[in-house]
Structure formats: structure tokens, C-alpha cells
Amino acid sequence: MxxxxxxxxxxxxxxxxxxxxxxxxxxxxxxxxxxxxxxxxxxxxxxxxxxxxxxxxxxxxxxxxxxGKPIQHILGEAHFYGSIFKVNENVLIPRPETEELVDWIINECASNTSGKLLDIGTGSGCIPISLKKYLPQMEISTLDISVAAIDVAQQNAENIGMLITFIQADILNYQSTTKYDVIVSNPPYIRELEKQHMHQNVLAHEPHIALFVSDKKPLIFYDAIADFAKESLDDNGLLFFEINEYLGLETIEMLNAKGFTNIELRKDMQGKDRMVKANPPGPRRGS
CATH class of the missing domain: 1.10.8 (Helicase, Ruva Protein; domain 3)
Structure with a gap:
């Protein structure tokens, strides 16, 4: 043939x-x-x-x-921001909209000569590894509750040649004395009520722990990460989120209530509310 x-x-x-x-x-x-x-x-x-x-x-x-098996799981790899990442059933398949978040962070931090960045929700490692590749001057750490996900991400970091610090922990009860210049997260944000609109291959083959939150507390991870960022970001630090397209205003209201400033909501290439940037509470100078 x-x-x-x-x-x-x-x-x-x-x-x-x-x-x-x-x-x-x-x-x-x-x-x-x-x-x-x-x-x-x-x-x-x-x-x-x-x-x-x-x-x-x-x-x-x-x-x-x-x-219904995803092509990335069949091939065992996914392309993301110019690199090839190993993926399996223990991690989410990297999405194009997450590339847009990574691009935003790189543009914002390109002039930084040093600094510390924490990614929350490691998954395949696509966010922290890509950021380290294009922001080599930054010291990058990443955190995930899943040992299996961290194992995949460590393999990717080694394969791509990036030095990343891995932390196995649950952000809902994690504390740290380290101060960061940037905190970024693409946490679980899909409500249970949205399952009916999702492709079957996602539901059957991707880890639900990395996808779904309850309808009653859809911002549970954003709320916890924002509280963590209030304590762990430097005064001039930056918080970045990938968000649920239907919960942009709610996310902004939550950050406002916690005192975050210069909050910016950005749409992805499909015109969906997808990313947020904010500065921590306190004396912030400039935009």
C-alpha cells in the first residue's frame, strides 16, 4: 500500500x-x-x-x-515548545495553550539575570523544563503530589539536559521558607460538570487527579497556591496561572480578595480566557 x-x-x-x-x-x-x-x-x-x-x-x-488511545500515549512522546517529552498514563499530555503560558513567562523574565522559579504541578515536566531551557539563568524547582509523574519528569529533564529540582508534596498542605521570584501553576481545574463535553480518549487515558476538581470547590488549588504565593513570592515577584476558561472572573476575584495587584487576564489563541498574571500583595512599584 x-x-x-x-x-x-x-x-x-x-x-x-x-x-x-x-x-x-x-x-x-x-x-x-x-x-x-x-x-x-x-x-x-x-x-x-x-x-x-x-x-x-x-x-x-x-x-x-x-x-480512543491518544496518539501521544501510543508513541510515548509529545512535542512541546521545541522539545520532545516522554509521556504515559501518569501525566497529562502537554497542550498548545500551555505553550502560550510558557511563552508569556519567558518574555516577562528574559531580562532577569538570576532568580528562583517554582512550578506547581509537575506532570511531564513540560513547563519547568521548557522554562529552564529558555531561562537558563534561573534556578527552577517543581512540585507534584504524584511520585509517578515526578519519575516521568525526571526522565524528561535528563533527556533534554536540564537541571531541575524536584519536590514531592501536596500543595494543599505544603510550606516552605524559600523565597521565589516567579511561581507558576497549571493545576487541576476542570469541574466534574464539564466531563460530559470532553473527548472520551482524555477521560479514559489521562490521570483524573491532574484534571478534575469538585463543582463545589473549583478553585481549591488556585486558592491554596495564591496563599502559598503570598508568603513565598518576593515583593516584586510574579504569579502565573493557567486557568479554566469559564472561571476567569472568579479567579481574578479570588486574587483581588487576597490583595494581589496588577492582575492581568489573557486569552489564548482560540480567544478563551486561559492565563493570569499577578503581583503579590504589598508595595509594588510599576506594572
Missing amino acids: KIGELEEHFGLELNQLYNIDEATALFSLAAENVLALSPTKLLLNKDTTLSFINFQKLLTILNDLKI
């Missing part, structure tokens, strides 16, 4: 789960992994006949996709 023919077959076989553009993107990722073809080279090689071994490998990927 030719590459282009198998791509069409992917589209037909996956039409119950994905639209044609999604199926094409999935085939492109599979082809890059199995055939070492970039998207451009894939376009130029659609008439190339597949070897039997590669044909079987791609069919195996297709069969896993048909039962």
Missing part, C-alpha cells in the same frame, strides 16, 4: 472519533514517528510504497487510535 492510500484509510477508519483534519494530523504524527518523514516530506512521498514492517507498525497505531 502507498503512503497516501494509508492516509486515506486512517481518515475512513477514524471518522467516528475524529474529523478528517484531525485524522490527517494523527497520520502525520504516526508517519513522522515510524517513517521519519516530516510533514513536508510526507506530502512529497505519498506515492511511495510502504514496506511490510512499516505498514504493520502504522496499522497497529491505527488500531490503538480506534479504541
Whole structure:
């Protein structure tokens, strides 16, 4: 079978789960992994006949996709901010909107010649490792309750060559005497009521502990992290959150109530309220 023919077959076989553009993107990722073809080279090689071994490998990927398994878990890796991260069922698959948060932090901190940054909610390590890669002058630590997630993130830090300090702890009862210049978090923020709108492959294959919060206390982690940041950020420090698109105003109100200043809500590329930046309470000079 030719590459282009198998791509069409992917589209037909996956039409119950994905639209044609999604199926094409999935085939492109599979082809890059199995055939070492970039998207451009894939376009130029659609008439190339597949070897039997590669044909079987791609069919195996297709069969896993048909039962809803995410392509990143099938391949064991995900692309994020210019690096490739190992992922499995113990960590969230890095999302494009989180890349926007990382980009915002890098732009804000590019002129810093030193400083300490804490990421809360390590997961795959995509946030702290990417920040260390582009802000090498900063001392970066990251915290997660999950030992399994930290193990994945440590492997990623080693593979990408970044020195990160890992802390295994629950932020809901964590204390520290360290002062940070930046605290960033992408904590669990999806309410139980939102499950019905989510793709089945997310519900079945990604860790719920990293995704969901109760409907009654949707800001439980933001509230705890904000309290921690009040005590642990330097006077001129910065707090960054990735947030639930439906809870932007509630997040801002919570930060205002705790005395945070210069609060900025930013939309992602899809126009959804997605990120917040704030300064801690106290004498803050400038924007």
C-alpha cells in the first residue's frame, strides 16, 4: 500500500472519533514517528510504497487510535515548545495553550539575570523544563503530589539536559521558607460538570487527579497556591496561572480578595480566557 492510500484509510477508519483534519494530523504524527518523514516530506512521498514492517507498525497505531488511545500515549512522546517529552498514563499530555503560558513567562523574565522559579504541578515536566531551557539563568524547582509523574519528569529533564529540582508534596498542605521570584501553576481545574463535553480518549487515558476538581470547590488549588504565593513570592515577584476558561472572573476575584495587584487576564489563541498574571500583595512599584 502507498503512503497516501494509508492516509486515506486512517481518515475512513477514524471518522467516528475524529474529523478528517484531525485524522490527517494523527497520520502525520504516526508517519513522522515510524517513517521519519516530516510533514513536508510526507506530502512529497505519498506515492511511495510502504514496506511490510512499516505498514504493520502504522496499522497497529491505527488500531490503538480506534479504541480512543491518544496518539501521544501510543508513541510515548509529545512535542512541546521545541522539545520532545516522554509521556504515559501518569501525566497529562502537554497542550498548545500551555505553550502560550510558557511563552508569556519567558518574555516577562528574559531580562532577569538570576532568580528562583517554582512550578506547581509537575506532570511531564513540560513547563519547568521548557522554562529552564529558555531561562537558563534561573534556578527552577517543581512540585507534584504524584511520585509517578515526578519519575516521568525526571526522565524528561535528563533527556533534554536540564537541571531541575524536584519536590514531592501536596500543595494543599505544603510550606516552605524559600523565597521565589516567579511561581507558576497549571493545576487541576476542570469541574466534574464539564466531563460530559470532553473527548472520551482524555477521560479514559489521562490521570483524573491532574484534571478534575469538585463543582463545589473549583478553585481549591488556585486558592491554596495564591496563599502559598503570598508568603513565598518576593515583593516584586510574579504569579502565573493557567486557568479554566469559564472561571476567569472568579479567579481574578479570588486574587483581588487576597490583595494581589496588577492582575492581568489573557486569552489564548482560540480567544478563551486561559492565563493570569499577578503581583503579590504589598508595595509594588510599576506594572
